[in-house]
Amino acid sequence: MTSVSVSQAGSPELMSVEGISVSLSGRQILDDVSFGVRAGEFTGLIGSNGAGKTTLLRVILGLQRPSAGRVLVLGAPRGGRNRSIGYVPQKVLLDPDMPLRARDLVALGIDGHRFGFPLPSKERREAVDAMLHAVDADRFADSRVGTLSGGEQQRVLIAHALIGRPQLLVLDEPLANLDLRSGQEIVGLLDRIADEQQIAVLLSAHEMNPLLPVIDRIVYLAGGRAASGTTEEVVRDEVLSALYGHEVHVHTLHGRILVVAGPTEESSISPGAITGTI
Amino acid sequence: MRWLFEPGFFSSHPVHVAIVVGSIVAVVSAVVGVFTVMRGQSFAGHSLADVSTAGGSGAVLFNVNPLFGFVAGGVVGAGAMELVGVRRARGRDLATGIVLGASIGLAALFLYLSATHSSTTGASQQILFGSIFEIDGSTVAIVVVLSVICLGIMAAVQRPLLLSSVSMDMAAARGVPVRFVGLAYMLALALAVGLSSLAIGAILSTALLIGPAAVALRLTRRIGWAIVAACLTGIGATTVGVLLAYDSYDWNSRHAAWPVSFFIVIIIFLAYLATEVPLVRAGSDPVRPLEVDQ
Numbered sequence: 001m002t003s004v005s006v007s008q009a010g011s012p013e014l015m016s017v018e019g020i021s022v023s024l025s026g027r028q029i030l031d032d033v034s035f036g037v038r039a040g041e042f043t044g045l046i047g048s049n050g051a052g053k054t055t056l057l058r059v060i061l062g063l064q065r066p067s068a069g070r071v072l073v074l075g076a077p078r079g080g081r082n083r084s085i086g087y088v089p090q091k092v093l094l095d096p097d098m099p100l101r102a103r104d105l106v107a108l109g110i111d112g113h114r115f116g117f118p119l120p121s122k123e124r125r126e127a128v129d130a131m132l133h134a135v136d137a138d139r140f141a142d143s144r145v146g147t148l149s150g151g152e153q154q155r156v157l158i159a160h161a162l163i164g165r166p167q168l169l170v171l172d173e174p175l176a177n178l179d180l181r182s183g184q185e186i187v188g189l190l191d192r193i194a195d196e197q198q199i200a201v202l203l204s205a206h207e208m209n210p211l212l213p214v215i216d217r218i219v220y221l222a223g224g225r226a227a228s229g230t231t232e233e234v235v236r237d238e239v240l241s242a243l244y245g246h247e248v249h250v251h252t253l254h255g256r257i258l259v260v261a262g263p264t265e266e267s268s269i270s271p272g273a274i275t276g277t278i
Numbered sequence: 279m280r281w282l283f284e285p286g287f288f289s290s291h292p293v294h295v296a297i298v299v300g301s302i303v304a305v306v307s308a309v310v311g312v313f314t315v316m317r318g319q320s321f322a323g324h325s326l327a328d329v330s331t332a333g334g335s336g337a338v339l340f341n342v343n344p345l346f347g348f349v350a351g352g353v354v355g356a357g358a359m360e361l362v363g364v365r366r367a368r369g370r371d372l373a374t375g376i377v378l379g380a381s382i383g384l385a386a387l388f389l390y391l392s393a394t395h396s397s398t399t400g401a402s403q404q405i406l407f408g409s410i411f412e413i414d415g416s417t418v419a420i421v422v423v424l425s426v427i428c429l430g431i432m433a434a435v436q437r438p439l440l441l442s443s444v445s446m447d448m449a450a451a452r453g454v455p456v457r458f459v460g461l462a463y464m465l466a467l468a469l470a471v472g473l474s475s476l477a478i479g480a481i482l483s484t485a486l487l488i489g490p491a492a493v494a495l496r497l498t499r500r501i502g503w504a505i506v507a508a509c510l511t512g513i514g515a516t517t518v519g520v521l522l523a524y525d526s527y528d529w530n531s532r533h534a535a536w537p538v539s540f541f542i543v544i545i546i547f548l549a550y551l552a553t554e555v556p557l558v559r560a561g562s563d564p565v566r567p568l569e570v571d572q
Contacts, residue, residue: 061451087451092444097495098316099504105444112441113452115434144499164452 020069035228045204047221053204086161090172096146109160151182303477304512310470311491329355331480332381335388348475352468408479428469478539489546496553515545
């Protein structure tokens, strides 16, 4: 089965993922995934752990070669070094003893890929200060990054990714290790930045509810396959059941969406699973 | 002052050479060491030291300048470690462990053969614990050349290296050639370990690499200052170590000077202990008022 792209309307695509498949050591991680991201849009890449979110993001970033399909950025196949995409990875190595202040990490976003010594300039320093201010990080600009809280580190990493002026900001599970309030603050910040700087945001998460107020589109990953569109278009019984390959139901409870497996225990077990156990 | 500076300290040629070479090696080790500690790769440094030991002992056996042996061993080891791959951490642990065992075994054989087949009786002491008082003029020139190469590599890759130390993926996504940068850094590490082996011995070389860097990282939160502090700690430790070793000649009636390496390593150890004192550890306190900078 191929991916479902439920809606096609809107502005021209900033980035499009076309029929991406990835197999890693014989296991199919992604199966013919297609979707597009438009300028100024906030897209949530939703899926449970192991659904292939990180692999998909790595393909988009050029860190993983797909076995089939391609990624187009502004209509052209993405080059090996594409700085129109900013990236906030899920895991960063930030030891408290690392002599790296928040402002140093942000400055690396300007010229961290360059060889040799940086030329200290007023312009560079002002750009860093402005970026730190834009993500509300002035307060801890001179603290070691490793000593900051998870939410504060996320702000610094977002500033690091944004200072290169990307058109698309990709974040891998930025809310995974945050408490609810910090998570909400980060989501609010991203929404504001996407709006102010007219950039697209693509954010992966295993829980869609914290993102519902801000996302314009959703890409739902399950079993290596994807469905994309607005939340109303994608998060429906028939779309998700087709994606999972077995019956699931979508329930809305106090504005929160719950996706649960089929009506009874028996019917939620697919024939394939039964054969597999014998 | 006579009790501190023994007669002849300022006029002794070997002492001058020892202090100059020791300081150069301390600077190289400090610069590379700050990155090594930051990247959590002190084990890699230690592994290269073991491979260097085999190289150095082999060089003695074949009458080649041990410095070439140290560096050649380190470079081959660094290349092998990169080949085995950074990502397969588990496989690398095993492979590294086995290669290290073999290296030290080779070193044992080479040193035994040197001792039995030739008159170089001091070879073991020289390779394992250093020979800073016995460095000739041509070796000083090689030390300078290798140090310039090593510092040149570090100056060139510092920013991409720092970025990939934070996150390999983040650096790669920005177009940093992470494999190349990693290899360049391993080469610099091999050179630093080789030079350090010459100064304080292959077994102790990581002390000069890791120690001053570890001290510096506790004192400051800026990488530039960390490198400066590590250099000063390293230079201080080697210079005072040479001075004390020279003095120790008169500490007993048999006039048997204590090894320089002992003093250098102990001074570094004491400096590290001193940074545990809360007053000194201001740099890592997140609630400390912002320092005036830039």
